[in-house]
Amino acid sequence: MSETLTNYVYLIAAILFIVGLKGLSHPRTAVRGNLLGSVGMLLAVVVTLLSRQIVSYPVIIIGLLAGSAIGVLLALRIQMTAMPQLVGLFNGFGGAASVLVAGAVLIGVVNLASAGTPPPDLQFTIATAASGLIGAVTFWGSLIAFAKLQGIMTEKPLRYTGEQVVKVIVALAAVGAGIWVIFEPGRTELYWLLVGISSLLGVLLVIAIGGADMPIVIALLNSYSGIAAAATGFVLNNIVLIIAGSLVGASGIILTRIMCKAMNRSLANVLFGGVGAVVEQAEGEEDMYAGKVKSTSPEEVALVLQTARRVVIVPGYGMAVARAQTAVRQLTELLEKNGVEVEFGIHPVAGRMPGHMNVLLAEENIPYDKLKEMDQINPTFPSTDMAIVIGANDVVNPLARKASGTPIAGMPILDVDKAQTVVVIKRSLSPGFAGIPNPLFAADNTLMLFGDGKDAVEKLISAYKE
Amino acid sequence: MSLIGVITIFALAVFVGFEVISKVPPILHTPLMSGSNAISGITLIGALLSAGGERTTLTLILGLIAIICATINVVGGFLVTHRMLDKFRKRGD
Numbered sequence: 052m053s054e055t056l057t058n059y060v061y062l063i064a065a066i067l068f069i070v071g072l073k074g075l076s077h078p079r080t081a082v083r084g085n086l087l088g089s090v091g092m093l094l095a096v097v098v099t100l101l102s103r104q105i106v107s108y109p110v111i112i113i114g115l116l117a118g119s120a121i122g123v124l125l126a127l128r129i130q131m132t133a134m135p136q137l138v139g140l141f142n143g144f145g146g147a148a149s150v151l152v153a154g155a156v157l158i159g160v161v162n163l164a165s166a167g168t169p170p171p172d173l174q175f176t177i178a179t180a181a182s183g184l185i186g187a188v189t190f191w192g193s194l195i196a197f198a199k200l201q202g203i204m205t206e207k208p209l210r211y212t213g214e215q216v217v218k219v220i221v222a223l224a225a226v227g228a229g230i231w232v233i234f235e236p237g238r239t240e241l242y243w244l245l246v247g248i249s250s251l252l253g254v255l256l257v258i259a260i261g262g263a264d265m266p267i268v269i270a271l272l273n274s275y276s277g278i279a280a281a282a283t284g285f286v287l288n289n290i291v292l293i294i295a296g297s298l299v300g301a302s303g304i305i306l307t308r309i310m311c312k313a314m315n316r317s318l319a320n321v322l323f324g325g326v327g328a329v330v331e332q333a334e335g336e337e338d339m340y341a342g343k344v345k346s347t348s349p350e351e352v353a354l355v356l357q358t359a360r361r362v363v364i365v366p367g368y369g370m371a372v373a374r375a376q377t378a379v380r381q382l383t384e385l386l387e388k389n390g391v392e393v394e395f396g397i398h399p400v401a402g403r404m405p406g407h408m409n410v411l412l413a414e415e416n417i418p419y420d421k422l423k424e425m426d427q428i429n430p431t432f433p434s435t436d437m438a439i440v441i442g443a444n445d446v447v448n449p450l451a452r453k454a455s456g457t458p459i460a461g462m463p464i465l466d467v468d469k470a471q472t473v474v475v476i477k478r479s480l481s482p483g484f485a486g487i488p489n490p491l492f493a494a495d496n497t498l499m500l501f502g503d504g505k506d507a508v509e510k511l512i513s514a515y516k517e
Numbered sequence: 518m519s520l521i522g523v524i525t526i527f528a529l530a531v532f533v534g535f536e537v538i539s540k541v542p543p544i545l546h547t548p549l550m551s552g553s554n555a556i557s558g559i560t561l562i563g564a565l566l567s568a569g570g571e572r573t574t575l576t577l578i579l580g581l582i583a584i585i586c587a588t589i590n591v592v593g594g595f596l597v598t599h600r601m602l603d604k605f606r607k608r609g610d
Contacts, residue, residue: 068556069533075549076540078605085552085602089595092559099562105569114568114581118588125589126596134601138551141594144586145557151583152563155576162573174520273550276557281527283563288518294530295559301534302553306546399543406546413544413604424543 053103060098061291067091068295072302078419095291131414132371135404136200139193139269142276146189149279150246153182153286158239165237176236178285180229183242184249186279188225191253193272196265199257200403206262215323218255225249256322263368263445263484265403267310267321274303306405313399313425315451315461340480343493347500349507352474353514355498359436359472361392363428365465366408367401369442369477373504379441380415382512394421396428396438396465398446429466438470440491442504444483449490458485473497476507548601555594561587 068091074084099105129137157171157179164170171179198204211217228245235241260268277299284292311318356362364383370376383393395417401408409422423431432438440447443465451462467473468491475492478501482488491497500507541549564587568580 065530069537072534072549072553072556073537073540075545075552076537076542078545078602081545081548081605082599082602085548085595085598088552088556092556092561092591092595095559095562096565099565100569102566104566106571107569110577110581111565111569111584114564114584115588118585119592121585122589122591122593123596126593126600129597131601131604134547134551134597137593137597138547138554141551141554141590141597142557144590145554145560148558148560148564148583148587148590151579151586152560152567155567155572155579155583156563158576158579159567159570159572174523270550273554273557276554280557280560283560285523285527287563287566288523289562289566290518290523290526292559292562293523293527295556297527297530298534298537299553299557301531302538302549305535305538306550309543309546397543399546404547405550406543406548409544410547410601410604413601416604419544419605422544 057098057102058290060094061289064091064095064291065294067094068298072298131410132374133201134410135265135269135402135407136197138404139196139200139272142269142272143190143193143197145276146186146193146272146279149182149186149276149283150190152283153179153186154239154242154246156286157236157242161237161239171236173233174285174288176233178282179236179242180232180245181282182279182286183232183245184225184229185275185282187246187249188253188256189272189275189279191250192257192268192275195254195257196268196272199262200265208261209258214259218252218259218323221248221252221255225252260321261484262403263400264314264321266400266405266407267307267314267318269404270303270306270310271318272303274300274307277301277303310400310405313463315459315463339488339490340493344480345498347474347498349500349510349514352498352500352511353517355437355472356386356391356515359391361394361431361435362386363394363396363432363435363438363467363470365396365398365438365440365443365447365467366412367398367441367443367446368403368407369444370504371402371407371411371442373442375441375504375508376411376415378505378508378512380412380417382508382515383417385512385515394423394428394431396423396425396467398425398443398465401443401446425463425465432466432469435470437472437474438467439474439476440467441476441508444477444489445485445487447489447491448483448485448487450487457487459487467491468494468496471496474500476500476502476504478503545605548598548605551594551601552598555591555598558587558590558594561591
């Protein structure tokens with residue numbers, strides 16, 4: 052197939068990617084959008100296989116079959132609760148592919164150059180260095196994120212003295228190695244040195260980040276994987292890689308910004324130290340809770356629920372950990388059967404990846420129009436009879452409304468404390484990720500239902516039935 | 518293609534990306550991430566070109582691993598996104 056024709060098909064693929072991403076903006080069109088994206092990818096792959104540049108097929112076919120088998124297996128066997136780590140892992144594979152492709156192309160070009168063709172130009176060398184750097188950071192960063200989310204590694208941020216200095220030095224070393232590659236592309240070992248330093252950088256950047264900041268990290272790595280693909284596009288002078296890569300890069304950056312805003316933190320603050328580092332104020336915790344916390348029983352909550360007309364459920368990561376979503380759905384159905392209006396209030400950073408709670412609740416067949424964003428649900432709390440907080444903590448902490456003094460100061464929160472009654476389902480009074488006490492637990496209108504999330508909701512269901 | 522040509526395409530694509538994505542509602546953020554993630558597996562095209570073209574043993578091995586990684590990214594990404602989006606259909610849709 053001629054190169055011109057190939058490029059036309061690449062253009063069609065790129066258009067399908069854009070239309071597909073646009074389709075993802077509404078639940079009704081999202082399935083079709085995703086299918087359009089995959090058709091675009093299939094077109095791009097087929098037309099590449101037919102192009103004159105491909106001279107041998109066996110290895111390609113082995114690779115495609117092996118990759119497809121692994122991909123299908125992972126995608127079908129994964130539990131919805133494990134979605135954040137899977138997305139993280141897939142990100143990593145994309146980054147690794149960019150590193151390897153740029154490396155292979157560099158070696159090929161250097162071999163040709165020694166055979167007499169002119170040496171590579173600046174576009175090629177800069178793009179190669181960028182692919183190696185960003186791709187390796189993406190791969191190793193994603194692996195660490197995966198390990199943390201999967202529980203292979205502690206979710207706690209790993210902090211040490213001189214951390215920031217170490218990170219800055221390694222980052223500078225990576226950039227330095229990149230510049231070296233640009234000016235001496237003939238020495239291919241320099242490329243692998245760059246990849247090595249960048250890998251270390253990826254590990255260091257993510258290892259210092261704690262569980263609750265994962266939504267930001269996953270979104271950022273998503274962006275990196277796109278940028279790495281675009282850089283590889285510049286290496287190969289291939290438009291479909293550049294377009295698809297930059298679309299994904301832009302989308303990841305937008306998500307990262309949304310996540311940062313939802314935490315009232317800057318990206319630099321997340322990456323270079325921040326929450327979870329030092330807990331300055333342990334004082335006040337005792338006073339705050341002493342004699343004010345009201346422990347309740349499922350029966351008491353069920354009694355209050357009998358007179359409730361509107362209930363808002365606020366889920367957090369704890370719901371996922373306790374695997375309580377099925378029980379929550381059963382409770383929702385039971386309440387609705389008795390004429391109670393039930394909605395869900397979902398904080399943008401609840402869970403371990405953007406939109407995590409929505410996926411879990413959607414899997415339980417809870418209609419998406421009941422899943423309300425923070426801005427939609429907040430005005431409704433004053434007219435809500437009961438807010439049930441399950442497994443969420445920092446995102447409902449009224450201390451965030453104060454301008455300073457805590458790591459979460461200024462973070463937008465769900466105003467559950469404005470509901471008539473607040474029931475907090477939680478194992479203990481232990482602080483959330485931010486490491487600060489939550490005055491909500493001691494508020495006059497708050498009842499604490501201590502226990503495992505799933506167990507507590509199930510008991511509540513049977514108490515309500517009686 | 519000339520350098521200015523590819524840079525123009527790059528810059529415009531970034532803007533298209535910003536415009537298209539900023540309208541995605543929070544409830545779809547996870548599928549958006551995994552779907553766009555699958556698209557970033559477009560590096561597969563590069564992997565195919567480097568494994569299938571003129572090569573040495575080393576570039577062949579690098580190309581093969583790259584194809585496997587990118588295919589996992591693409592196939593797994595689109596499939597898992599489809600699985601998730603299926604759950605977002607309204608009851609009775």
